[in-house]
Amino acid sequence: YATTTLDLEVYPLPVVPTITDYVLCDNTGDGDLQELFDLSIKDVEIINGQNSSIAYYDSQADADAGINSLVNVYENTSSPQTIYVSLTDLETGCISTGSFTLIVNSLPSLVLPTPLEVCDDGTPDGLTVLDLSLKDEEIRGGNSNYSISYYLSQSAADAGIDPLPIPYTNISNPQTIFVRGQDITTGCITTTTLDLGVIQAAVANTPPPM
Numbered sequence: 001y002a003t004t005t006l007d008l009e010v011y012p013l014p015v016v017p018t019i020t021d022y023v024l025c026d027n028t029g030d031g032d033l034q035e036l037f038d039l040s041i042k043d044v045e046i047i048n049g050q051n052s053s054i055a056y057y058d059s060q061a062d063a064d065a066g067i068n069s070l071v072n073v074y075e076n077t078s079s080p081q082t083i084y085v086s087l088t089d090l091e092t093g094c095i096s097t098g099s100f101t102l103i104v105n106s107l108p109s110l111v112l113p114t115p116l117e118v119c120d121d122g123t124p125d126g127l128t129v130l131d132l133s134l135k136d137e138e139i140r141g142g143n144s145n146y147s148i149s150y151y152l153s154q155s156a157a158d159a160g161i162d163p164l165p166i167p168y169t170n171i172s173n174p175q176t177i178f179v180r181g182q183d184i185t186t187g188c189i190t191t192t193t194l195d196l197g198v199i200q201a202a203v204a205n206t207p208p209p210m
Contacts, residue, residue: 014052014087016098019045022083023103025188033079033104040072042100046085057084063097079104105186110179111141115195126173126198132166135194139179150194151178157191173198 022042024035039056046054056070057063058077063084070083081102088095113135121128136148150164151157157178164177175196182189 011089011092011094013094013096014050014089015048016046016085016087016096017048019085019098019100021080021101021103023105023186025186026104026106029107029190031106033106034076035104037074037076037102038072039070039074039083042085046087046098050087051090053088053090055086055088057086060084060097060099066095076102076104105183105188107188108143108146108181108183108190109141110139110146110181110190110192112192113138113179113194115174115197117197117199119199120201122201124200124203126200127170128198129167129169130196132164132168132177132194135179139181139192139194145184146181147184149180149182151180154178154191158189160189170196170198 019042022037022039024037026033026035028035042056043054055063055066056072056074057068058070058081062068063086066086074083079102082099083102085098085100086095087098116130116132116135118128118130120126132150133148139148140146149157149160150166150168151162152164156162157180160180160182163180173196177194177196179192179194180189181191
């Protein structure tokens with residue numbers, strides 16, 4: 001008889017970290033809580049410097065079997081929804097699985113406010129100082145979780161840049177300004193408009209002497 005040796009080697013599994021939730025706002029505005037998620041955004045977080053490839057699945061069974069992987073741009077079917085991950089070591093072929101959650105948050109439900117109308121300040125030019133914050137509660141519709149700010153343009157309201165000061169002096173009469181409502185918990189935003197109007201005060205003419 002003869003003898004020889006046989007080496008046994010066990011490779012470590014790739015490490016799937018604790019994956020943070022992937023959260024979007026319902027920016028389509030249709031209220032169905034469905035959005036397009038770019039799953040590849042999670043690649044760097046999950047691979048975490050390992051020499052591994054990654055694939056995404058909508059069930060643990062598919063992740064275990066390595067079948068029916070999802071495309072990178074994926075529309076969720078519910079909110080919240082669990083997405084499953086398989087991480088494959090490119091050198092050893094060893095596979096680990098994990099999961100994370102897709103969440104779509106609703107947009108703030110703002111109330112279209114009635115016009116903010118004030119009397120002229122005594123100078124008949126249609127321009128005066130207005131306290132825009134008087135409309136905050138009406139626009140919130142009673143939801144104290146919404147922060148309200150005001151802007152000259154839709155683009156500024158969308159970006160949240162250059163909010164109008166309060167009090168604010170209108171630049172035309174009438175004037176439409178733009179309102180940004182942001183949920184302070186989720187960060188989701190909605191915009192609406194507010195009409196400003198300055199009402200000409202009655203003019204009291206000085207009568208001739210009697």
